[in-house]
Amino acid sequence: MFEKWISIGDIHSNFxxxxxxMRKIEEFPLHKLIFLGDYLEDHGKNLGDVLDTFISIERPxxxxxxxxxxxxxxxxxxxxxxxxxxxxxxxxxxxxxxxxDWLKNNLVYSYENDTAFxxxxxxxxxxxxxxxTKYDLLNSAFKENLDHITSKFIIQGxxxxxxxxxxxxxxxxxTGCGLGGHLSxxxxxxxxxxxxxx
Numbered sequence: 001m002f003e004k005w006i007s008i009g010d011i012h013s014n015f016x017x018x019x020x021x022m023r024k025i026e027e028f029p030l031h032k033l034i035f036l037g038d039y040l041e042d043h044g045k046n047l048g049d050v051l052d053t054f055i056s057i058e059r060p061x062x063x064x065x066x067x068x069x070x071x072x073x074x075x076x077x078x079x080x081x082x083x084x085x086x087x088x089x090x091x092x093x094x095x096x097x098x099x100x101d102w103l104k105n106n107l108v109y110s111y112e113n114d115t116a117f118x119x120x121x122x123x124x125x126x127x128x129x130x131x132x133t134k135y136d137l138l139n140s141a142f143k144e145n146l147d148h149i150t151s152k153f154i155i156q157g158x159x160x161x162x163x164x165x166x167x168x169x170x171x172x173x174x175t176g177c178g179l180g181g182h183l184s185x186x187x188x189x190x191x192x193x194x195x196x197x198x
Contacts, residue, residue, distance in 0.1 A: 002113070002114050002115055002189070003032055003113045003114065003115070004028070004030055004031040004032065004188060004189060005031055005032045005033070005034050005113070005115075005116070005187075005188050006025050006028060006031045006032070006033055006034065006185050006186065006187050006188070006194075007034045007035075007036055007118060007155045007171075007173050007185060007186045007188075008021060008025075008033065008034070008035050008036060008173070008183070008184075008185045009036055009157045009164075009173040009174045009175055009177060009183055009184050009185065010036060010037065010038035010039075010066065010157040010158065010160075010174040010177055010178070011035075011038065011039050011050055011177055011178060011183060012038055012039075012040070012041040012068075012177055012178025012179055013039070013040050013041040013043070013044065013045050013046045013047050013050060013178055014041075014046065014050075014177045014178040014183060015046035015049040015050050015053070016046075017177050017178070017182060017183035017196040018050055018053055018183060019053070020183070020196035021183050021184075021185055021194065021196050022053065024185075024194050024196070025185060025187075025194065028187055028190075029059070031059075031187065031188075032059070032060040032061065032062065033057065033059065033060070033061040033062070034061070034062045034064070034111060034118050034155070035054070035061065035062065035063050035064060036064050036066070036118065036119075036120055036155070036156060036157035036158075036173055036174070037063075037064040037065055037066025037067070037068070037069060037107075037120035037138075037157055037158070038066035038067065038068045038069070038120065038157060038158065038174075039051070039054075039063075039066065039068070039069060040068050040069065040072055040093065041068070041178050041179075044092050044093035044094060045094070046094070047093045047094055047095055047099075048093070048094040048095045048096070048099060051095065051099045051102060051103070054102070054106075055102060062108065062111045062118070063106050063107050063108070064107065064108060064109070064110070064111065064118060064119060064120050064157075065107035065108065065109055065120065065138070066120040066121075066138065066157065066158065067120065067121065067138040067139060067158070069103060069107055070134075070138055072093075072103075073100075073103060073104065075089070076089055076100065109134050109137045109138070110132070110137050112129070112152075114152075115152060115153060115188065115189075116152050116153035116154070116155050116188070117129055117150065117152050117153070117154050117155070118155045118156070119132070119137040119138075119154075119156060120137060120138055120156065120157055120158050121136075121137060121138050121139050121140045121141070121156055121157070121158035121159070122137075122140045122142055122146075122154055122156035122158070122159075122170065123136060123137070123140055123142070123146065123149065123154060124136040124140050124142070125140075125142040125144070125146060125148075125149065127149075128149065129149065129150055138158075139158075140156075140158075141159065142170075143159060143167065143170075143172075144167050144168070144170065145167050145168025145169060145170055146168065146169055146170045147168050147169045150169070151169065152169065153169050153170075153171055153188075154169060154170045154171065155171045155173060155186065156170075156171070156172060156173065156174075157172075157173055157174035158174055159172055159174060160174050160175065160176045160179065160181065161174065161175060161176075162175065162176075162181075163175060163184070163193075163195075164184050164186055164193045171186060173185065173186050175195070177196075182195055182196050182197045183195070183196045184196075
């Protein structure tokens with residue numbers, strides 16, 4: 001039997017929108033949750049609350065790494081053993097060492113099941129799924145049908161759309177949450193779109 005899933009778009013530290021979506025997806029208790037990355041925003045507000053929500057999830061869930069998490073973890077690790085600078089970073093983002101450990105240990109670049117391939121930024125349209133690099137999965141910008149690569153759905157965030165959009169087998173679930181838009185999710189196999197503002 002195929003896996004039921006819900007993919008949730010980029011959150012960008014918007015705990016309010018995340019809370020609304022989490023309430024709405026309770027309607028689908030058997031679906032695996034697949035978060036598409038970019039959980040934090042540069043201002044850092046509410047990141048701790050977002051990560052605490054993730055940590056408390058009791059059903060199967062996948063947490064994809066976005067380019068924001070990649071940049072943040074690289075920035076944090078740059079300070080090595082400088083406890084003062086690292087402490088300032090933690091304070092600014094309102095998180096603790098437990099959150100850093102969680103980010104380091106729970107994020108993946110892609111996830112694939114029988115029906116779909118998920119990554120933060122989709123894929124490079126010139127390569128097979130197996131050939132995709134970390135850079136491709138975090139930064140691709142291809143906005144068209146991808147059925148020349150695979151018959152599976154390609155589900156991504158990263159590129160902001162006014163609403164959840166589909167081009168052939170290629171779905172875009174980032175609707176600008178935390179950047180003036182709202183948070184959306186795509187439910188499969190129902191192909192239902194959930195938004196925090198409807």
